[in-house]
Amino acid sequence: MAAKKAKTARRETKEVKDPKDKAFDKGPGFHRQTWFRPEGVDEPGLAFVGYEIADNDENFNQFLHYDQLYTIRHGQNSRFFRNLLKGKLMGTKCPKCGAAWVPPRTNCWDIDCDLQETKWVEFPLKAKVHTWTVAGWSGRSSLKKLPFVLAYAKIEGSTVAIANYLQGIKPWEAEFDMPLKVVFVPENERVGAVTDFHFEPADGWKPGPMTPEKERIKKLVEPIYEWVKTLK
Numbered sequence: 001m002a003a004k005k006a007k008t009a010r011r012e013t014k015e016v017k018d019p020k021d022k023a024f025d026k027g028p029g030f031h032r033q034t035w036f037r038p039e040g041v042d043e044p045g046l047a048f049v050g051y052e053i054a055d056n057d058e059n060f061n062q063f064l065h066y067d068q069l070y071t072i073r074h075g076q077n078s079r080f081f082r083n084l085l086k087g088k089l090m091g092t093k094c095p096k097c098g099a100a101w102v103p104p105r106t107n108c109w110d111i112d113c114d115l116q117e118t119k120w121v122e123f124p125l126k127a128k129v130h131t132w133t134v135a136g137w138s139g140r141s142s143l144k145k146l147p148f149v150l151a152y153a154k155i156e157g158s159t160v161a162i163a164n165y166l167q168g169i170k171p172w173e174a175e176f177d178m179p180l181k182v183v184f185v186p187e188n189e190r191v192g193a194v195t196d197f198h199f200e201p202a203d204g205w206k207p208g209p210m211t212p213e214k215e216r217i218k219k220l221v222e223p224i225y226e227w228v229k230t231l232k
């Protein structure tokens with residue numbers, strides 16, 4: 001799931017002229033781009049290589065290299081991605097019924113709220129495991145992290161769960177409802193994508209005693225640790 005991070009790439013922010021492409025003429029102008037494309041992106045696969053913030057300081061587009069360059073226009077969800085750059089989790093809340101979402105929803109999904117437009121609110125960097133899976137195989141960009149826990153966790157106050165790595169834990173130790181903290185990568189490594197953060201157990205959390213199920217998972221992942229050691 002994770003995109004390759006452009007850790008070694010130099011970061012450069014530049015002003016750009018109006019594009020010739022007028023397809024998005026009605027939207028806000030984009031004149032500020034930040035690029036961190038690694039030297040000669042030769043590996044086929046995902047890499048976030050840059051982003052641009054609109055002149056209105058709202059809209060946020062991302063440049064994704066996936067064999068060729070794509071622009072992801074985040075439109076009304078832009079605030080969520082822009083704030084990842086600042087280490088903040090923004091979500092939305094319905095002013096009518098109070099339901100709230102991370103990741104954000106633009107309109108309330110409660111039928112009684114009649115597609116009520118939601119408001120942006122900042123969420124705490126706390127979550128709880130809703131469910132999870134232990135990954136024994138993955139795309140190329142995450143192979144060296146195997147075996148890892150992919151958690152679907154509810155950010156405190158959110159109605160829905162969001163997926164991300166659960167780190168700082170043995171794969172067999174994850175538990176339903178376990179408390180988590182949201183941990184961001186250092187600011188100069190953030191790219192405005194969900195891979196800017198991951199989950200870790202909340203401070204003070206201790207795994208419960210071993211169970212037959214935990215023993216089973218532990219046994220299953222043992223050969224994966226051995227295999228990962230053979231990767232360059």
Ligand SMILES: [Zn+2]
Pocket residue numbers: 094095096097098099108109110113116
């Ligand atoms: Zn509502």
